Amino acid sequence: xxxxxxxxxxxxxxxxxxxxxxxxxxxxxxxxxxxxxxxxxxxxxxxxxxxxxxxxxxxxxxxxxxxxxxxxxxxxxxxxxxxxxxxxxxxxxxxxxxxxxxxxxxxxxxxxxxxxxxxxxxxxxxxxxxxxxxxxxxxxxxxxxxxxxxxxxxxxxxxxxxxxxxxxxxxxxxxxxxxxxxxxxxxxxxxxxxxxxxxxxxxxxxxxxxxxxxxxxxxxxxxxxxxxxx
Numbered sequence: 447x448x449x450x451x452x453x454x455x456x457x458x459x460x461x462x463x464x465x466x467x468x469x470x471x472x473x474x475x476x477x478x479x480x481x482x483x484x485x486x487x488x489x490x491x492x493x494x495x496x497x498x499x500x501x502x503x504x505x506x507x508x509x510x511x512x513x514x515x516x517x518x519x520x521x522x523x524x525x526x527x528x529x530x531x532x533x534x535x536x537x538x539x540x541x542x543x544x545x546x547x548x549x550x551x552x553x554x555x556x557x558x559x560x561x562x563x564x565x566x567x568x569x570x571x572x573x574x575x576x577x578x579x580x581x582x583x584x585x586x587x588x589x590x591x592x593x594x595x596x597x598x599x600x601x602x603x604x605x606x607x608x609x610x611x612x613x614x615x616x617x618x619x620x621x622x623x624x625x626x627x628x629x630x631x632x633x634x635x636x637x638x639x640x641x642x643x644x645x646x647x648x649x650x651x652x653x654x655x656x657x658x659x660x661x662x663x664x665x666x667x668x669x670x671x672x673x674x675x676x
Contacts, residue, residue, distance in 0.1 A: 452638055467495035468643055475647055479654035481661055486523035511600045522611035529556040556613045558662045569605055577601040592631055599628050615662055618655035
């Protein structure tokens, strides 16, 4: 049976909740690429469904990862909505009441930031060590499928999702690596519908990187203009 035939069968075999999870995941990545906090609402409900799907497929680390996603979805929403920078807060406090616009709450949302390479390298080493350890545990005690490769995608997805919650621009570079690796894992498990979702994720990662870079430049330009005017 060809991959396309299997894909068609899997799509037809999906129940309504699985289809909802896929659609919510697509909407999530679209909102995330646009830096819209509604992405976290979509993430919460989609991952609740996927955690069950991955458990049934014996991808235990992926299932555990989706439990983490439930938690980070709540944190990410709060961080994006109320985690504004201290410098921006001080600037707002210095303004006269009549200067504050009706968009004050939007102005106080977390800004897109960038981390230096050394900081990324430090966490890459830490995540690699944790991924190796989890791979050993999953291989020897849990008998999970593809324990080491799955451990790599799980722990770096944990790290990368935290970067998304903190609005760190470089998160999109990590997703560009993780999505193809995840595609391979799901392909080996014959989860072809999820493979298609990974392709969408990869394409949207490129879009997200370009969009966040544009917003990052814009917010820096506005900040420098405000400083010069003040």
